[in-house]
Amino acid sequence: MKNMKYILRIKCPDAYGIVAKVSTSLNDMDIFIMDSSFFSDPVTKSYFMRLKIFSSKGEIESSNFSNAFNQACGDLKMEWTLENEPSSPNTLIFVSKYGHCLQDLLYKNSIDSLKMNVCGVVSNHENLKTIAENYEIPFFYIKNNSEIREKAEDEIEELIRNNKIELMILARYMQIFSPDFCSKYSGKVINIHHSFLPSFKGAKPYQQAYEKGVKIMGATAHYITEELDAGPIIEQTVERVDHSQSPEELELIGQDIESITLTRAVKKHLEGKVFINDKKTVVFD
16 A cells, blocks of 8 residues: 655644644544654743654545644634645746746756746746746736736736746846735735845845945745745845956856745645745744
């Protein structure tokens, strides 16, 4: 009998006996723990747990598991999810004119380094259509700017519904979503910003970095929120630079950093290792 693997993610108010109750409940269902990660936040008084599990009986039937687990651990006020490993969520990737992050994501997905079902590439420009076609991914041109944002978001919402989208990746998509959109898809949209946040928010961060004469520059992958470039941070990468490099050279260096950072963040998300913790994240190794 094949042992199917699952990821059990738990967030709850911190309390004594959480690990004992969860472990006992799983043991009573003949479920084995293969790997575990835990974190207790003394500030938010929250507890986070990620478990890789499998059952000696094969497939875990979701309704039976839910009933038994809630009965055993219901008093802990848990928010929990159980998903197959890998889960391969239906995904949309958003781009504008730069293709470096898109290339890296699609290549890593093609060699199974990432586990996504990419349902389409969405762009407000048409210049990256060939990249999507090379990977046999549908390309959707949706014109978007501040004057027609509502119409564009309606078209995007239709794509989300029709493809049952579970994850969206903004791979240098240079448009801003409405507060309602950000709120509706909280924790489901990952953005790459081309600076080491919270420094140099907004437009032209490489020019801002050059003007400040920074010695370290970086990129930040984060979940989007209503506040621009201020969502919970998932991953950051930095590189040393010096006075001799122009804004154009900084941008070339930065593009490599952006690709690495975004791909790492997406991988962590896909593996269920990222938990939103108020305005921050808990990210397990």
